[in-house]
Amino acid sequence: MGSLHANDIIDTTGCLQHPLDAEEFRLHAHKLVDFIADYYKNVAKYPVRSQVEPGYLRKLLPETAPNQPESIEDILSDVRSCIIPGLTHWMSPNYYAYFPSSGSTAAFLGEMLSTGFNVVGFNWMSSPAATELESVVMDWLAKLLCLPSEFLFSGGGGGVLQGTTCEAILCTLAAARDRALSRGCDISQLVVYGSDQTHCALQKAAQIAGIPYSNFRTIKTTVADAFALTANSLSLAIDSDISAGLIPLYLCATIGTTSSTAVDRLPELAQLTSQHNIWLHVDAAYAGAACICPEFRHFIDGVELADSFSFNAHKWFFNNLDCCCLWVKSPTALIKSLSTNPEYLKNKATESKQVVDYKDWQIALSRRFRSLKMWMVLRGYGTANLRQFLRGHVRMAKVFEGLVRLDRRFEVVVPRYFSTVCFRVRTGGDEAEENEMNRRILESVNAEGKIYMTHAVIGGVYVMRFAAGGTLTEERHVREAWVVIKEQVDKLMPNV
Amino acid sequence: MGSLHANDIIDTTGCLQHPLDAEEFRLHAHKLVDFIADYYKNVAKYPVRSQVEPGYLRKLLPETAPNQPESIEDILSDVRSCIIPGLTHWMSPNYYAYFPSSGSTAAFLGEMLSTGFNVVGFNWMSSPAATELESVVMDWLAKLLCLPSEFLFSGGGGGVLQGTTCEAILCTLAAARDRALSRGCDISQLVVYGSDQTHCALQKAAQIAGIPYSNFRTIKTTVADAFALTANSLSLAIDSDISAGLIPLYLCATIGTTSSTAVDRLPELAQLTSQHNIWLHVDAAYAGAACICPEFRHFIDGVELADSFSFNAHKWFFNNLDCCCLWVKSPTALIKSLSTNPEYLKNKATESKQVVDYKDWQIALSRRFRSLKMWMVLRGYGTANLRQFLRGHVRMAKVFEGLVRLDRRFEVVVPRYFSTVCFRVRTGGDEAEENEMNRRILESVNAEGKIYMTHAVIGGVYVMRFAAGGTLTEERHVREAWVVIKEQVDKLMPNV
Incomplete structure (x- = not known):
């Protein structure tokens, strides 16, 4: 051939x-x-x-x-x-580092189809099924998450599959920026807000979008607030910027931060951003998936007032890398910032204005048929089982948390909301000594190769992060991991 | 389980x-x-x-x-x-629209591995093989393309696999912008150049990077220059901007434009950009692949003076979507713009400065193990056969061109350099009438469903584009396509 x-x-x-x-x-x-x-x-x-x-x-x-x-x-x-x-x-049942890379059989099958068909779905015309399935699936997901109707296509909003959160933030930030510029603001006046726990994707997106570094606010969180961003501290920053003649533009609030899965106080933050006409993006990269379970949905209360919402299905929703789900209330704002309309892409469907052209909802023009993967996951498992899988991971984290709490040498450092436990050993020494001991223990555990965890530093405290949620992880692996950790502590802290 | x-x-x-x-x-x-x-x-x-x-x-x-x-x-x-x-x-042997979507067996196998391993290669530490294979494969490709050694890791540069050209342009444009800003320029002074044939990815990247729209130059090309950007016209634009107190920042030169596969005059443009310290990006999205054949390599002469070079392996190099190969001479410039260094990603390998952390070479932080696909293609076919495959596509385009030239109703509108033929019927009427007839013929051909082509408008002339290069296309398909086109012309222009 x-x-x-x-x-x-x-x-x-x-x-x-x-x-x-x-x-x-x-x-x-x-x-x-x-x-x-x-x-x-x-x-x-x-x-x-x-x-x-x-x-x-x-x-x-x-x-x-x-x-x-x-x-x-x-x-x-x-x-x-x-x-x-x-x-x-990353697919090992003994992988507890960062957040999991959430692969599954169904997602693999969907990715095979996408790679096999190999269509380039930049606009509706270039492969109608690629666009339409994505719109349908994003509405399905929005309903599962009980997002307000303004995020659905039927409510004037809509969802799009991006690669990563950084892309989702960059696209929405560019939309917010251009809305402000079109009202006569200067880019040097625009201010972007996050907390000291916000993922570095925000800083990166702000850099790329040309927001001056001096206008990037990293608001300090405290242990007293469980490292959540509060309206009180945001309000102080906003007032100070307004006094200085600057224009508050964009807040990225996080539901389940990377270091410690902290939850920013969305309801009160959303009131504040509404009042100041600040674009509110809710980044639930990790924890968003859990919100399809009614018992976790309250974590995103306040999203009604947000402008955009995203979560990474490749983190904890059984989609192999990459798959970031983004919804916006105003597709027009995105499209104004990201659209291009060259002659060689003109077609009757676009001119009819009856179709979505996803090239105008993202950074790149070309795009894979990503929704096949998500469609396979949703249909192949069904939402009842997906909820059970997620609850299983949370249950495993609770088991681990229980084991930590039973050993007097250890402490759980911050509240565990989802499937990640932040913990450390206490040496009785000063903070520097404790941090160093935890660092040594973690390195020693990881060097052995039986399990893998990573660390964070929260409020000056070095913690080990145990992120359950690997697709192959069972409760027995979690119990074995605990034995591995204890053995290293026994070795490195023999006298405690 | x-x-x-x-x-x-x-x-x-x-x-x-x-x-x-x-x-x-x-x-x-x-x-x-x-x-x-x-x-x-x-x-x-x-x-x-x-x-x-x-x-x-x-x-x-x-x-x-x-x-x-x-x-x-x-x-x-x-x-x-x-x-x-x-x-x-897009995988049909009868697909001749836009540019091909270049799938292959080897690439599919590579993508299966990548999806199966499901590693998240943001830095070296998170999966050393993902980073190292990419560096090795990008050096292999750079050698195949005879890129100057400054683009290789051994020469102080390096290559990275991005998703699409828009991402490659956005990353390099951000690097160029931040280099200028660090020298005290204001973003409102910076000017970006392309021609009226440059892919809309440039305009989109400039929008996202915050370059004011009034500083985006679309330099007119002419039929006399075969729609190539020339140093003469660029020079006029640069001089005019400098006189107005603006700062020329970035030129995207194209080898094989989207509409007509025109080739910008790289050697003379590169002289000019060097002289003015303008970042020169060479976008060979489509035609770059052909340059692994010695007889086509001259099309990128001048790349020695470029700052960055990219081509899309998913267009014409047997890699399923997506795979854009980008090389830069100064990784430092990219990294300065795109790096972030949060505590939770700190690790000994990064601190040793002996490794590449590709998260700092691209927009997103997370990234798939893309190089497995390219590695499979290069090894599974070998470079001798890859060259033969590409030559086969060019031969098919020549066959088609020959058929067009033999029929007095048709004309080939611009020189065919690669595997795409731009042609139209002549009606003897005025331009508007001719354009309308070609539009009708194309729509009628596509509606029938046997083949699919798309159009372009070049210098006011509506042309049909016949882009050979589909992986399953054989010469017999090309000959059949010609029969399909002629039948529609016979029907719509019965009296010619």
């Missing part, structure tokens, strides 16, 4: 003969399925955090791409010997 | 029982392989451009996500009946 005469192809047994041939595709893709299924069977056996040293791979690979084709078997053999040792195994 | 007690799960035969279980994964992923292989076998039979009307899908799908799981068979049955009719079949 392909365009080539038979004698153009070098006949190399075991190698791909054609750029794309249905039967060759079938043969090798089946092999890959088995390769990946076997990986999942064995993933618990690997050191969770990769043990390689910087530069390990360049030494193993040739200086240049091969001139002749190599067999898929040879390449897979190199994946085993060169790539897998250099992976940190 | 998973975290759940058996009685939490609703037993529904044919449905996924677990969020991720190796054997359940194996069973269903094998089914998907056959589904997609069968799709490729049948893809030539579908109408290339989807025939659905706006809103078709919402009518077919329920209002809410299902509460209970549905079987994979049921979902795939809906893919057949609801999704496939709404696809525009």
